[in-house]
Amino acid sequence: MLSSGINVLFEGSNMQRLLGGLLITAQIAFISIIISSLLGIVVGLMMTLKSRVLQFVFRFYLEAFRIIPILVWLFFVYFGVTNMLDIHLDGEIVAVVVFSLWGAAEMGDIVRGALESLPKHQMESGKALGLSFWQLYRFVLIPQAVRRMLPGAINLSTRMVKTTSLVVMIGVIDVVKVGQQIIERSIIDFPAASFWIYGLIFILYFIICYPLSILSKKMEMKWES
């Protein structure tokens, strides 16, 4: 009975739709991770400058994303902010905005930690060579920090991929939503549909996230040798 249920995956355009949903999930996650990484470097860098005001602002920013559930952020921007400004924003755009802001805050904290963990004399010997502020970060500090922040950054990325499943709540049809739709429609003909559909989604998430951890292992090994 279970084995016959597997056919639900190949009924009509089911597989195509599931992969389409996956593409949306991957798109939101991928774009958000890229933006987060870029913004995160800027945020992290600013947090290492000895400005109390900046430190306070970024601390507050980070805590805001840690304390308030991401779902509430999604609702707040999708319904609240758009309503207030009297505009309409696509659910996908809202998702990218919220995930990017969240990612930038977390990534900023990871970058800050990595920069602060570098020995102080690295900065000084760079300065003593006459490197400018930007050259110091670009050639000396950031390349070393990247190695130290990699495990944290990859971990954050997989968390972001997983959290994209919340976007159904603001009307985005992601892979999980497509799965639900298919199950609802096929449950009569295929009583085991949920097992196979969710099983596939299970594997799909694994396929997105696993390469990330492979990548981080590879890079760590390369840098260690």
Place this chain on the structure above:
Amino acid sequence: MKGNNKVLLEIVGLRKTYGARPVLDDINLSIHKGEVVVVLGSSGCGKSTLLRCLNGLESIQGGDIKLSGKSLTDKNVNWQEVRQQIGMVFQNYDLFPHMTVMENILLGPSKVQKRAEKEVMEQASQLLDRVGLLNRKDDYPRQLSGGQKQRIAIVRALCMNPEIMLFDEVTAALDPEMVREVLDVILGLAKQGMTMVIVTHEMGFAKAVADCIVFIDAGKICEIAEPDEFFSNPKTERARQFLNIFQY
């Protein structure tokens, strides 16, 4: 002798405080071109701080430092430019661990001075050869011993063609067996006429390399003398006590 050369670095009434605590007080010192000044003094007397003030790693609270007659306390002073003329080597191995030996050496000349890579590479190879490490140019710092790292750090600073070199206890963290190879390099530089300010605890080396000994005690210059005189017949009681510690 070297006193006839022009003054390269002049320190006038320099004062440095951390909070309310003075660390350097009324330091006056003229360093002539080609002169080797060795700074001695017990731990915590302010030797490192003095060197760090000279290339702007520490701010100063009073007095003035002049490099070739130009004041470094001027508001418009361009430290990136000044630091190209003042090479510094620290006690800790301060090579950049993510770069090879050659990349470490090329960074300053190519990015800061915008010199052509080929020309810098030739100079770097010559300098590496002179310190006996040309065959290690593609190694990473972690593949080198402490003494080798310090010799590379010296080459890296030299490749900027500085007017003056500052050495802050560059052998203090080294295994005794490796001290010699590093000191030999510095001695070689002295013979070539490099202007240097050297902080060290190696008294034999100080005596051999110095044109002038500056003895600092509690942030003040206590005695300035020629090495022979300083080691055989120190004028101040503090210097005598300091030298006694090294006599076993």
